[in-house]
Amino acid sequence: MESAIVSGLQGLLLGLTNLGTGHVIMILIGSLLLYLGIGKGYEPLLLLPIGFGAILVNIPLAGLMEKDGVLRFFYDTGVLTEVFPLLIFIGIGAMTDLQPLMENPKIILLGAAGQFGIFLTLLLALALGFDKLEAVAVGIIGACDGPTAIYVSSKFAPHLLGAVSVAAYSYMSLVPLIQPPIMKWLTTEKEKKIMMGIVKQPVSKTTKIIFPVVVTVAASIIAPLGTPLIGMVMLGNLMKESGVVERLKLAAENDITNIVTLLLGLCIGATMEAKQFLQPQTLMVLALAMGVLFGKLMCLLSGGKINPLIGAAGISAFPMSARVVQAEGQKYNKKSYLLMHAMSANAGGQIGSVIAAAVMLSVLKGMGIVG
């Protein structure tokens, strides 16, 4: 009887005796993510489930990521198959208004310039010793686009998924803090005060409906491996613009996106097991989130009658970076109204990051790096 009681008590202590320093560090990191999400309001929709997932997976002997573990099931069925990020893309398409971009299509090129950060980050990652496919996954952080970073990481470097996701979303949530000083340093007083005319070129409903179909076909023919990405975004946008599947559109932008965000966040947190996450590679990924700022210099390169501040909106953090541009522009010229122009560049940045990833995947196939 006595030995049975001792054994029973030992069972209660098993978790404690198996608790290592790594577990404690990761539980603290998970708690920090929760604090950032709840206390500071940085991307709470993702940081809350990621932080909690990181805590769950670092409880010794709980086995949530072991074979038959509940998080392992979600991870294998949703992340390894790339289904979760693709479902999120349908929601993004349903939520994105591409009208500003269609009204002023030249601005879409600023969305391309904003993607140069991807390729600069890729080169930095290679310089730091990441292998080729890991560098591709890390490079996508430079797009300032969380879902695309998750998609590419789950495809090429699933072991870096946690670090890449946290870095990408941290970078996105810090846009209001890191963009203003960069805009300030890289533009002159005169440039900041440039007033841009109102572009009013209304777009017909037919154009709005045909656009997602044409983009899917044209972009997918050039970059076939990116078809899942482009196709899902444009499917969501077609549902929005067609106006005939309101229920599906609402489901995509609310229910589906919410459920998948929860499961995806938990799965990302679940990849943050101490033995995998506390590696020099992970720390380098997180450091690169700051390094990519240099790549963003490229999106400020514009001139003439265009206020160069709107170049800063050519990234994927939508619509946050456009709002930052508007606020900065108004600081220097109260009469300047840059929001619509910045929204065009921002929508271009959203499409641009997806296109950049699609182009990258196709170039990798062409080079024989992926099958």
Next chain:
Amino acid sequence: MDTWTFGWTLALIGMGGTMLVLWCLSLLVLLLKKIFPYRPEQSASQKG
């Protein structure tokens, strides 16, 4: 293929390719707007 050949090739073709695709898309938007121009009565009829 060595790492740097890979990196620079992907960076150059990737940047150029992205720029090219987005430029094509901007042309397609202009073309669509020419083929299906906006008509004010369209919005009026939508408003009912």
